[in-house]
Amino acid sequence: MLKRFRLEEPESAAEVSELLGRFGDSAKIYAGGTELLLAMKEGLVQYERLINVKKLTGLSALAADNGAIKIGALCTHHQLETSALLQEKLPTLVKLEQNVANVRVRQAGSIGGNLCFAEPHADPGTLLIALGATMVAEKSSGKREIAAANFFVDAYETSLQADELLTEIRVPTPGANSRSAYLKFGYLERPSVGVAVALTLNSGTVNDVKIAVGCAGPAPKRVAEAEALLNGKSTAEAVSLLPQAGAIAGRAADAISDLHGAQDYKEHIVGVLLKRAFNSMVG
Ligand SMILES: Cc1cc2nc3c(=O)[nH]c(=O)nc-3n(C[C@H](O)[C@H](O)[C@H](O)COP(=O)(O)OP(=O)(O)OC[C@H]3O[C@@H](n4cnc5c(N)ncnc54)[C@H](O)[C@@H]3O)c2cc1C
Numbered sequence: 001m002l003k004r005f006r007l008e009e010p011e012s013a014a015e016v017s018e019l020l021g022r023f024g025d026s027a028k029i030y031a032g033g034t035e036l037l038l039a040m041k042e043g044l045v046q047y048e049r050l051i052n053v054k055k056l057t058g059l060s061a062l063a064a065d066n067g068a069i070k071i072g073a074l075c076t077h078h079q080l081e082t083s084a085l086l087q088e089k090l091p092t093l094v095k096l097e098q099n100v101a102n103v104r105v106r107q108a109g110s111i112g113g114n115l116c117f118a119e120p121h122a123d124p125g126t127l128l129i130a131l132g133a134t135m136v137a138e139k140s141s142g143k144r145e146i147a148a149a150n151f152f153v154d155a156y157e158t159s160l161q162a163d164e165l166l167t168e169i170r171v172p173t174p175g176a177n178s179r180s181a182y183l184k185f186g187y188l189e190r191p192s193v194g195v196a197v198a199l200t201l202n203s204g205t206v207n208d209v210k211i212a213v214g215c216a217g218p219a220p221k222r223v224a225e226a227e228a229l230l231n232g233k234s235t236a237e238a239v240s241l242l243p244q245a246g247a248i249a250g251r252a253a254d255a256i257s258d259l260h261g262a263q264d265y266k267e268h269i270v271g272v273l274l275k276r277a278f279n280s281m282v283g
Contacts, residue, residue: 002041006049011056013167017139019051021163029053029165031074032108034101035117059112059167064089071169073112077101080111089173090131092180092196096123099184112166118219120155121190121260126214127182128169129222130196136168137161145170149212152219177201178208179281183273184215191215192260195249195273199230201282206230206238211245211274216266217254225252226274235282242278246271 008027010016019027030036030050039045053059059074062083069089071080080086081097100106100114100123114122115135125148133148137160148169151158160166174180177200186192194214200207209227214220226245230238250267257263 002037003046005040005047008049008051009055010051010053013056013138013165014140016051016053016056016165017163019049020165021140023049024162027051029116031110031113032076034105034109035113035119053165056167062086064173065170068170068172071111071171073115073166073168074110075112077106077109077111077114078103081106090171092182093124093127093131093171096127096182099123101189111169115151115169116158116160116166118152118154118156118158119190120218121186121192121215122220123182123184123191123194123214125152126194126212126220127180127196128171129212129214129220130182130198130210131171131174131180132198132210133169133171135166136170137164138167139164143167149222152221155218157219174198175200181277181280183277183280185269185273186215186260188260193253193255193266193269193273194220195270195277197274197277197281199281201235204235206233206235206282211249213249213253213270215260216270217256219254221252221254223249223252230278239279239282242275243271245278246274249274 027049028047030052059072061072077100086094128148135146135151180198182196184191184194193216196212198210209230211223211226226248250270255263255266
C-alpha cells in the first residue's frame with residue numbers, strides 16, 4: 001500500500017534542485033510515476049516528499065535546434081512514438097518507443113523517468129548512447145552536459161548529482177548518409193538484451209561506427225573496441241568481421257545470469273543482434 005507523503009509543486013528547475021538539496025534522501029522527483037509509485041506501493045522505497053515536476057514549463061518540448069533534436073525530459077513515450085519531427089529525423093527512436101512497455105505506461109511514463117531510474121532492462125539509453133546523445137542536467141547553480149555514454153553508472157544509478165534533475169536530451173541530427181538500428185530480444189515484460197548501432201555509409205565504406213549494448217548487464221554501455229574493428233572498412237570487410245565484433249560486444253555487455261537468461265546465452269544474443277542490426281543498415 002502507498003504510505004502518506006507530501007507533494008511539492010515547484011515551477012522551475014532551480015526550485016526542484018533547491019528542494020532536492022534541502023530534503024536530501026527523504027525526497028524524490030515524481031514525473032509519470034510509473035516506476036516510482038510502483039516501487040513505493042511495493043515498499044521497495046519510501047519517500048516523505050515527492051517533487052512533482054509536471055508543472056515545469058518547457059520540459060515537454062520537442063524541437064529541432066542548432067543541429068540537434070532537443071527532447072524535454074518530461075516527454076512521454078507516447079509523445080515520442082507519435083512525433084512527426086522524430087519520424088523524419090530519428091525514425092529509429094520512434095520505432096524503439098513504439099515497442100516500450102504497453103499503451104498505459106507509454107501514455108504516462110516519461111523519457112526522463114526511464115533514463116533517471118536506470119532500470120537495467122530499459123531500451124532508450126542504449127540507442128541514445130549509439131546516437132551520441134547528450135543529457136542536460138540542471139541545478140540551482142546552473143546546467144551541465146553529460147554524454148549519454150557517461151550517464152549510466154550502474155543498475156539504478158546515474159551520474160546525476162543529488163540536487164540535479166535531467167531537463168533535456170540532445171540528439172545530434174543524423175546526416176544524409178547516417179544510418180542507425182536498435183534491436184532487442186526478450187520474452188519477459190522487459191527486454192533481456194538490446195543492441196544499437198549507428199554509422200555513416202559513404203561509397204561502400206562504413207565510418208563513425210557507434211555500438212552500444214544494454215539490458216544484459218547492469219547498465220547500457222558503448223563498445224569502443226568493436227567500433228574500432230569495423231570503422232573505415234568496406235561493407236564487405238565489415239560484414240566478415242561481424243562475428244569478431246559480436247564476440248567483443250558480448251563480452252563488453254557485462255552480462256549476468258538471471259531470470260532473463262544465462263550469461264553466455266545473453267552474450268551470444270548480443271552477437272546475433274549486432275549482426276542483424278548491421279546487416280539491416282548496409283544490406
Ligand atoms: C509494466 C512496465 C513495463 C515496462 N517495459 C519497458 C520496456 O519494455 N522498455 C523500457 O525501456 N522501459 C520499460 N518500462 C519502464 C518505463 O519506460 C518507465 O516506467 C517510464 O519511462 C518511467 O517514467 P516516469 O515518468 O513514469 O518516471 P517516474 O516513475 O516518475 O520516475 C522514475 C525515477 O526517475 C526519477 N526522475 C524522473 N524524472 C526525472 C528527472 N527529470 N530528473 C531526475 N530524476 C527524474 C524519479 O525520481 C524516479 O526515481 C516499463 C515499465 C513498466 C511499469
